Amino acid sequence: MNIIIAKDYKEMSQVASQMIEDQMTKRPDAVLGLATGGTPLGTYKELINSYKEGRTDYRLLSTINLDEYVGLDPEHHQSYRYFMNQNLFQSINIDKKNTYIPFGKAEELEQECRRYEEVIDTIGPPDLQLLGIGENGHIGFNEPGTSFDSETHIVNLTDSTREANARFFESMEDVPTKAITMGIRSILKSRKIILLASGDRKADAIYQLLHGETDEDFPASSLKSHHDLTLIVDEDAYKKVQRKG
């Protein structure tokens, strides 16, 4: 595992975006695994800037996102499809048909999960997968207790995850109770994984990732078995590790 400690959120975002640019330089038709949430937003801003400055070209790129809420259609402002369009895709020259996100309004959800796993196996696996981490160690929407053998599946969101995401919705009742997510095994198929963490809120999770057991109760610990994992954390997210050694 490589660990990069960035001064702050901005530097974390710049380092991550540079690694993505390096990947695209090596392989312009790369497949990127992308994440939503607040953490990668700065990285997406850096990627948009590099596109505007002519340093990146996304025409041949494909992207595969980790997850989507069940029941929200792609135009819903809190859907992850909408999030990705607003925060990245509409500002770069990517071909939208090469951007993959689970369809949260699918009538047959189990079938949608199987279709998505096939996408991962045929379009992907990602050359580089970007991940955030939940305060309870979730990755994608894989909550504590998820099997490390899981592939794309439907999850019941925990109250803590719904509460953490309620800030994006008008009220807690509007936060969906289910999501479709790539499983742990699906995520581990990626050739390279970058996990981002910023801020005090993530300090306990980063400490547990580095010093805790590998255990299904802490989904991010599954990443420790991956052969090419880089953590990019800012000083606030890393401070418990530094304090306790």
Ligand SMILES: O=P(O)(O)OC[C@H]1O[C@](O)(CO)[C@@H](O)[C@@H]1O
């Ligand atoms: O980046 P944030 O907003 O702290 O979220 C952390 C994680 O939680 C999720 O938003 C899901 O709740 C993930 O997509 C993300 O990686």
